[in-house]
Amino acid sequence: MKLSVIGAGHVGLVTAACFAEKGHEILVAEHNVERLAGLNRGEIWFYEPGLKELLHKHVAAKRVRFTSKTEEAVDFGQAIFICVHTPPDPQGRPDMTYVEAVARTIAENLKDYRLVVEKSTVPIKTAERIKRTIGRYVKGDVHFDVASNPEFLREGSAVEDTLKPDRVVCGVDSAKAESLMREVYKGFDCPIVVTSVGSSELIKHASNSFLALKITFANWLARLCEASGADVEQVVHGMGLDHRISHHFLGAGIGYGGSCFPKDVDALAHISEELGVAAPIIRVISETNKSQLERFYATIERELWVLNEKTLAIWGLAFKPNTDDLREAPALRLIDMLKKAGAKLRVHDPVAMPNTRKVHPDLYYANDPIDACNGADALIVCTEWAPYKQADLAKVKATLKVPMIFDGRNCIDRKRAGELGMTLFGIGKAPIKPGE
């Protein structure tokens, strides 16, 4: 099939490359000229494992092309996938400016039937609004449908997630829309869940909020463990073996970040309250998540006493491993707090340092994790990248001024740290202190 993708971001580019892998022909519209120029040189403006190779393969085979003209994409595909961003506004509601602009461009350039598919994460009833907007601006009597096809990929494993999804959700309100969506996903080996458009829109927000709730539950348990002397990892292990609960997303840490969970949780609360349904269970998720980092900072401050002029090493800047995405990254919030307190920071991340440098040009960007520790009064771990989990703690100890680690992801080898006589603070676990 010929398919159009609007927005060459984390979702749009992965969608384009994976649809091409399944045999479709794709035109991607991107209005950011710098990003587009990069794509035309074979460069992707963000890091996502496996994406570059897959995209190169299909660009070379001419199954994926790029354009700056969104109107060209309206003409090209039988289905048009809207993959633009929906960032939160200052009140925590999703800003629909970009989606609305795309709806108007589609209307103004619509000549024949098209299926307009919202893949961006949008509040319930957005499809109705897109339909109304296109209906207002369209010239003549051209038919179209609007479908919802939420995206569940995870940054860091987005290609794999998209090629082998657990399920594909299609919200449709006509037989023609359903049949086109089934054709798009013909090559995918997974259940296709066909629902009403509104249910499909809600599935996305409900799924993300539920996952965020699981993380938040583990973080709340961690507090209880710290107060009672229990160990959160032992507790969630015991819980997660029950397949009704599962281990997924049941780890304690310094809280979730990223472009999706914080925004989607707040959006669900707003949508619910606007519809007259109180949402205390959803509100408590983001409140607990925010205070999780504050508690971590309080531990650092309590142990180090005066932060002014202390040198601290930070491992991990991205909001999670295998991405260079800094949106809502806990490490960035922590850096702000530590800088305000006068600490000097030596930071490391396998891929997110160039992006961090744009926001914080004044930090020391280390050549490797050990270099970050050089002469530092303590090490703080914010992202559980594999190299940090496997780090040689003897070298870390020898490089730090004081052998003290604040592990915000419970990813450092506790046994080894104890054997080496290091001090280690985790989340929801008793600290390891030499001589105690």
Ligand SMILES: NC(=O)c1ccc[n+]([C@@H]2O[C@H](COP(=O)([O-])OP(=O)(O)OC[C@H]3O[C@@H](n4cnc5c(N)ncnc54)[C@H](O)[C@@H]3O)[C@@H](O)[C@H]2O)c1
């Ligand atoms: N990033 C994720 O992990 C993820 C996962 C699932 C769902 N989502 C949702 O998918 C949507 C997109 O997220 P993202 O992370 O890919 O965003 P992004 O910021 O990475 O990419 C959006 C792209 O759209 C482009 N764009 C905006 N308006 C345009 C227009 N009129 N014409 C052409 N290009 C235009 C922007 O320049 C940008 O490159 C959001 O609603 C997000 O919530 C994201």
